[in-house]
Amino acid sequence: MTDKVQTAVVGVSGYAGAELARLLLHHPRLKGAPPVFAGRVDAKDAARGGIPLAEIHPQLADRNGSADLKQEPLSWELLQSRGVEVLFLATPHEQSREWVPEALARGLRVIDLSGAWRLNEADNRAVYAFADEGPNRPAEIKVRATATQAQAVYGMPELHRAQIAGARLIANPGCYATSVILALRPLVAAGIVDLDRGIVADSKSGVSGAGKPPTANTHFMYAADNLSAYGVFTHRHTGELLEQIGVGASQIVFTPHLLPIPRGILSTLYVHFREPQTAASVSRVYQDFFATSPMVRLYGHTLPQIQFSVRTNYADIGFQLDADGRRAVIVSCLDNLLKGASSQAVQNMNVMLGYGEAEGLE
Amino acid sequence: MTDKVQTAVVGVSGYAGAELARLLLHHPRLKGAPPVFAGRVDAKDAARGGIPLAEIHPQLADRNGSADLKQEPLSWELLQSRGVEVLFLATPHEQSREWVPEALARGLRVIDLSGAWRLNEADNRAVYAFADEGPNRPAEIKVRATATQAQAVYGMPELHRAQIAGARLIANPGCYATSVILALRPLVAAGIVDLDRGIVADSKSGVSGAGKPPTANTHFMYAADNLSAYGVFTHRHTGELLEQIGVGASQIVFTPHLLPIPRGILSTLYVHFREPQTAASVSRVYQDFFATSPMVRLYGHTLPQIQFSVRTNYADIGFQLDADGRRAVIVSCLDNLLKGASSQAVQNMNVMLGYGEAEGLE
Amino acid sequence: MTDKVQTAVVGVSGYAGAELARLLLHHPRLKGAPPVFAGRVDAKDAARGGIPLAEIHPQLADRNGSADLKQEPLSWELLQSRGVEVLFLATPHEQSREWVPEALARGLRVIDLSGAWRLNEADNRAVYAFADEGPNRPAEIKVRATATQAQAVYGMPELHRAQIAGARLIANPGCYATSVILALRPLVAAGIVDLDRGIVADSKSGVSGAGKPPTANTHFMYAADNLSAYGVFTHRHTGELLEQIGVGASQIVFTPHLLPIPRGILSTLYVHFREPQTAASVSRVYQDFFATSPMVRLYGHTLPQIQFSVRTNYADIGFQLDADGRRAVIVSCLDNLLKGASSQAVQNMNVMLGYGEAEGLE
């Protein structure tokens, strides 16, 4: 069959990359057209054609084919010779910052899982300290970055489905940001939240969110039997929250915590309403907002738990109301590596290429 | 030495009871005067003088003596014959409700770890559904309960040291309540919190807080690799928060979560200030409030983690301020079985008996 | 309906039942023919047609259909009216003991996940204490049990593929037994093991192996941060090991341990060889034995880990040799709920019905 789209994945060695590989290898529209996997490959591995995927991720090994897949040395020539049309970058934002303009110039469509192109406001980008925006950089670099940013669409289909459909560059959202935005945007958009009294987003994430390189904070002895808050008032996902929910910096506090579990995010959101609400009225706001969104499961007036969504591609949302209907606690759960990263990337690809939004994800 | 106080513990079989036993057995003022352990003992065990502590809690066994200790059949005669002066109840609130008036009538001093006598306001007691307060109960029962409640002192030395010193009945605080009250009461008492904008208390506790009886929610498969919110707007520690912090029900939201760890509580508290604060001004409020409190460790403008306080008798408090000094995120940690239960009970005993407040706890 | 086989599952509420439901719902040969789920249903739930699967297992809920599935009240009439041909029993062995003869009499094919029909030797069955084999039972019950046992095939396709193909009753193996037998049977069958020096099987299993009912031993506080051996010299999987590996009771010791993880088994096996072996010679024995077995992954002279096989349908086997080739340590891993239970049941169904052995499992 000739209409299979050829994909490529850079960064398969990380946790999100492994899940992305799994999803693309089993995607019904891509059967028989496995992604090209590309990345850093040393000379010894290059001599044998790359690093076998089964060595990088033993759990990806099976007996019918994927054992032959390899991560090959990354080059534009490789991507071109294989006819790659859609490029997934599961790379640090510094690399995405460098490669995306080049990829677009070469006609590739890009789905970037890093934070490089998510933020419209320069102020919000400050936490990423993009070198190409610095005062001493050549002007053309900055021009190129600005032009690239202008093409970027924030890759949350539930908010930006139409723009994603025609996009050439999709900035895949952050994991925390996805869990918070999906829970809050419907309420804020409906105009029922009293923003002056402030929103609290208390989020908790499993350790895979901290990435694969071993650090003091990902050591088992640090994370196990523990809980810690970090990045208070400063976490770099804050900018996404502000821009996508549509609130000011003084109207929300976001505190991430490191949970002693491998994966999963639970965000507990606290809002005041302008007018008293009922369980029915709040449910209706969510149902209307997500009416055409297959990857969000609404729990209504009950609460999801991390276990329900881990290893699924869904975001789960439920809430509880105060007796007088003036305050709500909303609980939002998802798998940080899936709806918080890889499966959202595939969902974006589906929308971008005109596939069913949930294909390969249910 | 003849002035050793004789203690007794009812409820040693639970998690808090085990820690209480350990603390009392090693308390420098009680050397050579181990507690009387009393509780339900079936006929077979009664025939051998009770249930050896080492069978109930293998980790309490050592080779120099405590192996001989036993839980004996509970009776007032037992307590009297052993000369018990201070009675610790680590029992369900229904039992504490029944036994405490009798114990007081018999001249015992009581430190009750249940929620039975913590609440001054009848409205706040509703969640405990005390049978002796019901409309169909004999009047004398209600009179007795009211008289007993009037004698009860809320057992948080950091707030009520003077009253505890002379108390005959100490209502030992709840674990969640301790972590939240210690973090918030100093700020509210100082008058710097904008209560109209609402306080959020997002708390997370290890599984031992749910008690020893096996239930669906304490099954390893439920708790492990999971996080769940529960008791939203309805948790029965809420009444303690309101009474002890000094806020109204509409001014605080408290959400507990079940953490996949054995022990430890971390509460993340969110407040708005009336006027901008600095790290120094907030630190000063805490330092002043806890100036004579040996069991609270202040982390200033850094954050404690659950691991720092687990298996210690301390409550740890730190905070972060927003850039403009209008909002704070406070993090409060403690071991739910120790400062959240047993070591706070020993601290109360120390104050009640005129010992050093931290004796046997450092 | 054309050629879809109608299945039924009794016992979907347990952990293995949930996995079995998931596998059958996604099986390519059963598309559009979901299993009938049957079991105990109280009057209130019966009135609404049964208990929604999404209430029993929230993680099974999705937005495209399975949310409508229900566990209906179990009866032979229900199974008959739905045209059930293959019955899966994920029930305690006492119930399987009672229902299987009846099911066979009614012409159903049965795949029983309990231990009820796994053992050929009456001595080995003693640990199950089958009431229908007792001295005071009516003779016809015993006759019926004997006749049923005679029809049973031990459901490990890697050992009994041909018999499974024609079987009407498949006794699905135990989880520990699967991990030990697959690792040892090839070596023993090849005649290279010195049985006189004894085999050691040291196995470790996640908590889901202990089942869903809350008990003291499945409490989070018991299992977490712990490891314990149990059932030493007495575990009831021992009979399966002896019969299927082909060794005597004095030739193997089997010790299970409870691991503080949700799922997964790792067995460490110790053997002496009659003659020195090489990595190549041992690998060849395994390769020959499993040449046509798609659900076993051989790691050769490297070692699998629990993580590699958890949430897969594979058994993983690797080994290390002593310097002189006289001794081997073999490591065998699988997911106790999948290859140790549910996916092996589906594998058996595939072989029994003439489907590809790995269909729906890769």
Add this chain to the structure above:
Amino acid sequence: MTDKVQTAVVGVSGYAGAELARLLLHHPRLKGAPPVFAGRVDAKDAARGGIPLAEIHPQLADRNGSADLKQEPLSWELLQSRGVEVLFLATPHEQSREWVPEALARGLRVIDLSGAWRLNEADNRAVYAFADEGPNRPAEIKVRATATQAQAVYGMPELHRAQIAGARLIANPGCYATSVILALRPLVAAGIVDLDRGIVADSKSGVSGAGKPPTANTHFMYAADNLSAYGVFTHRHTGELLEQIGVGASQIVFTPHLLPIPRGILSTLYVHFREPQTAASVSRVYQDFFATSPMVRLYGHTLPQIQFSVRTNYADIGFQLDADGRRAVIVSCLDNLLKGASSQAVQNMNVMLGYGEAEGLE
């Protein structure tokens, strides 16, 4: 100063070092004489007198003194000026190899927690690849090493109490080795084990055994929800087992596994007996062997669990016998950081200095 012995600890920053600090700070014989803590200190920290212990290990901070303790820059002058008599080295074996001869020459007594001086047989030392034993090293280095080794006593008081009493250099045992030797040496010494049929030692350890530096194998994502065997037939504790149990390399197999828990070791030992034994006869062997050993708890014919010994200073031993008394499974548990490292070091100090063997450990 009267008769307080001055100690010093090098390597307090590691997990065992932290526990050693805690034990020495609370040791009744060392009250008011805290250890000198010495190690690598950069210029900035040196300028403030060293690194506060409370920064290295927040859980060591308390309000009554230890907050003032610091790790100071290591030098012989420092140790001498403080009058250090007993030096604890919780350092890598390479450093212990270098420093111990110098420390002995300066008249210090040394308790070395590394593997540097544990092995009498050069063959067994090969796994440590001691540079000073290499063919190209100056002869005097080798002479010095040989002379030092000749002074070393293997620091397991249960086996070598008398020699430890007079020792100047104690080689503190390995954690795995302690758990295996204590369980097996009594049986082998009693001559009841059939060594020709082989002993199996299947050991499982928590992650702290792998040390504090972050590595791929100590990453939470590697260790959590996992179990893996490693070092099969090659682990460097093997030499200690052979020398201290008194068996040949062909008579025992030792396999360590990495458990997903912070701390604790459980070893499962498998032996054949020459003649049938009873529970009583085996118990008697252990009781006789450990009659004067306060830090070993015997469970007789029941089995200890990791939880019972974690955070205690004890080694726990229990066993189960086969029906015919020909085989035993022995289970041995301890805390790898305590009886497997730091508390054994303090126990050795106690014996060496003539204190009660269990002082500061119960």
